[in-house]
Amino acid sequence: GQSLEQPSEVTAVEGAIVQINCTYQTSGFYGLSWYQQHDGGAPTFLSYNALDGLEETGRFSSFLSRSDSYGYLLLQELQMKDSASYFCAVERNQGGKLIFGQGTELSVKP
Amino acid sequence: NAGVMQNPRHLVRRRGQEARLRCSPMKGHSHVYWYRQLPEEGLKFMVYLQKENIIDESGMPKERFSAEFPKEGPSILRIQQVVRGDSAAYFCASSPGGGEETEAFFGQGTRLTVV
Numbered sequence A: 001g002q003s004l005e006q007p008s009e010v011t012a013v014e015g016a017i018v019q020i021n022c023t024y025q026t027s028g029f030y031g032l033s034w035y036q037q038h039d040g041g042a043p044t045f046l047s048y049n050a051l052d053g054l055e056e057t058g059r060f061s062s063f064l065s066r067s068d069s070y071g072y073l074l075l076q077e078l079q080m081k082d083s084a085s086y087f088c089a090v091e092r093n094q095g096g097k098l099i100f101g102q103g104t105e106l107s108v109k110p
Numbered sequence B: 001n002a003g004v005m006q007n008p009r010h011l012v013r014r015r016g017q018e019a020r021l022r023c024s025p026m027k028g029h030s031h032v033y034w035y036r037q038l039p040e041e042g043l044k045f046m047v048y049l050q051k052e053n054i055i056d057e058s059g060m061p062k063e064r065f066s067a068e069f070p071k072e073g074p075s076i077l078r079i080q081q082v083v084r085g086d087s088a089a090y091f092c093a094s095s096p097g098g099g100e101e102t103e104a105f106f107g108q109g110t111r112l113t114v115v
Helices: none
Strands: A003-005 A008-012 A020-024 A031-037 A045-050 A053-056 A059-064 A070-075 A083-090 A096-101 A104-109 B005-007 B010-013 B020-026 B031-039 B044-051 B053-057 B065-068 B075-078 B088-095 B110-114
Touching: A003 A059, A003 A070, A003 A083, A008 A020, A008 A031, A020 A083, A031 A059, A045 A053, A045 A059, A070 A083, A096 B031, A096 B044, B005 B088, B010 B020, B010 B031, B020 B031, B020 B088, B020 B110, B044 B065
Parallel strands: A008 A104, B010 B110
Antiparallel strands: A003 A020, A020 A070, A031 A045, A031 A083, A053 A059, A059 A070, A083 A096, A083 A104, B005 B020, B020 B075, B031 B044, B031 B088, B044 B053, B065 B075, B088 B110
């Protein structure tokens, strides 16, 4: 079977750092993506890892360990507008479909 | 360059009617993916299409659901004889193809309500 596990919800305060973990079990793995979704709107791409290590894009970073089937999204200097759902997604083969996790609801408090 | 366009944004159908959801990919994109999202859940893959070809329909229910992406015009997801359980948000995503892209671009979704 295929499964992705991520926490259902996380709460943090403005200015803090938060890490959202994702573990996966899939038949085939090409890369791990992260998407943000506000209020059920269009998911928007945040980052992608195909190789082990850390990818940094501004306040957001994403990490992958292929040997551990594990990745995380790190959000720094949290802002209220970061309150949203965050999904990890596995790309099983190049250019193919994405298998999404259930999502993590992030609430940023003042 | 307009993004992925889906219409309608909201669709209400009575049980037994047909629902047709449209998706126009971003300009230059030849790959289209359809996903379904139930409240408080992640997106579930349904079908992956290229122009005039279904590449992967492993997530499509065997009955009542069909999808196409013709040479001209938008991709269509068609649900026949809708039931209450079909109520969900249906998202379309597109990518350029060619294998190098790492990002899928999503539309705003169509929220289907079956009454």
